[in-house]
Ligand code: HEM
């Protein structure tokens with residue numbers, strides 16, 4: 211590298227530039243945080259049961275088979291829009307019952323098919339979980355996923 | 361070994377390699393469940409196997425970084441480690457936490473965010489481990505010679521600890537949760553870990569090629585500058601579809617596309633140093649791993665990352681087997697290979713022997729990188745088909761998975777070969793060395809400066 215670009219110049223550019231980009235990044239994160247809680251998610255319906263449902267989701271580590279909003283594992287279907295796939299927009303009651311029946315009937319035991327464990331969830335836990343999935347399906351995700359298959 | 365206290369690195373590398381074994385075993389098991397889904401489904405479900413695989417990976421890489429630091433800081437700072445005793449306490453605590461976590465996972469004791477499944481007490485223990493380590497290493501550096509290598513290394517290690525604190529923040533709002541989850545995951549692997557990588561690489565270049573320190577330092581600052589200038593705002597490539605504002609599609613695409621630059625610079629840097637080098641280091645395997653690591657990182661992180669980083673591509677590829685393809689080659693090429701490079705370099709000194717088992721080590725290099733490449737291509741093809749069937753045509757997820765089953769067999773096959781190559785590698789660094797042959801050569805080999 212050229213002689214005029216000295217080591218200490220490189221070091222100063224590194225420190226200065228990094229601080230600059232870090233500050234910009236934190237600023238944009240703060241703005242995004244604000245955008246999420248005011249615009250893209252529905253804070254008003256982020257109820258106790260939705261929060262409990264998120265805990266059920268976490269307690270059983272569903273994320274290590276499924277993805278949610280495209281993040282997680284790739285072993286089982288996307289659940290960010292599972293509420294939509296189950297027709298929750300048109301018939302919320304049927305979607306709720308369908309999802310609960312699904313979780314109750316696992317594992318399917320079908321030979322050669324991926325198995326979902328039986329988590330022995332209570333009625334309350336099952337309903338909380340469905341509330342969480344319903345709430346999640348309403349996040350403004352810039353129109354992702356491309357279709358209902360997730 | 362110039363300083364007696366460097367010896368602690370030996371035990372860090374040993375423990376890291378034990379967890380490497382656990383990681384590969386869990387990976388092969390997970391790959392088996394993919395093709396034979398009824399295997400173990402009641403005893404040890406896939407989600408548990410997967411969290412063992414990823415957690416063991418991350419912990420052993422960190423353990424390896426600690427080992428690298430304990431090995432190279434004394435030579436850079438020109439003094440012994442502040443407290444070898446503390447270093448052993450730190451290692452014991454970390455290894456105990458890691459093994460407890462694995463045991464706990466099999467019993468269903470875990471939390472629920474990807475990569476952050478450790479129970480709270482283990483998360484706290486990790487903070488304690490980090491504090492012990494940072495105290496020990498910082499004191500060693502501050503009281504000794506300051507170099508660019510230790511400056512950048514320390515900054516990276518402090519950054520790792522700092523961003524870890526976000527593990528304690530789990531917001532109730534899923535989108536906010538994801539926003540800060542990436543402060544750990546992305547800002548680690550595409551931020552502060554790159555600082556660790558570049559500084560360890562710089563150390564290896566100085567030692568193995570006899571390159572001029574002044575030149576290396578200039579490269580080092582330029583590389584880490586490129587890494588952070590692109591990588592910080594590059595976080596935006598994870599903010600496209602999680603509820604964050606639309607402008608991230610521009611910011612994320614532009615800056616993350618530039619993230620390939622530091623990886624490219626590392627390739628040029630390493631090859632230039634080796635080919636222009638003033639000397640041929642007798643540990644050819646270590647030089648091979650060092651060069652290989654820059655190439656692996658360039659393809660895995662740089663090329664496979666760029667493949668799906670532009671927002672209009674990511675719209676279709678987000679969360680598919682393509683992500684898994686990239687995750688594997690990136691982690692392997694950058695951080696696994698970096699650790700194996702330094703271990704290969706340091707082991708002969710730590711064991712007081714001339715470089716040994718070079719042929720076997722080099723065989724393990726080609727076998728492992730070859731198998732990881734096959735695995736990456738298998739997952740890439742699987743991903744492309746998945747994107748077309750599922751994201752474009754809208755075929756249901758489970759039906760698509762049946763279509764790509766042959767690629768999962770290929771992944772399992774290559775995974776088994778990775779396992780075999782890991783055994784060869786371990787034998788080549790830990791295996792017995794005949795004393796007679798080693799003694800004569802030992803005199804001739806001293807660490808270069
Ligand atoms: C040193 C080599 C390896 C590294 C660095 C590595 C790394 C990773 C990472 C980072 C993930 C999480 C992927 C993501 O979230 O995108 C993962 C998942 C996985 N790995 Fe590996 N891995 C390695 C070896 C293996 C081997 C040998 C196998 C055996 C076939 C394997 C099988 C799997 C499977 C099945 C998953 C789960 C994928 C899913 O979520 O569906 N890995 N690995």
Ligand code: HEM
Pocket residue numbers: 280281282474549550597598616617619620657660661662664665666668669670674677678679680683686687688690691694695
């Ligand atoms: C050594 C450095 C890197 C490592 C270890 C790494 C690892 C990973 C892993 C494990 C994931 C999956 C995370 C999850 O579970 O959701 C991921 C996602 C991603 N990475 Fe990297 N990465 C690296 C560098 C890069 C670079 C340089 C780029 C861009 C040029 C990039 C682009 C992406 C993108 C776009 C995703 C999101 C994929 C999706 O939408 O599903 N990565 N990376």
Ligand SMILES: [Fe+2]
Pocket residue numbers: 546550594595597598
């Ligand atoms: Fe990233």
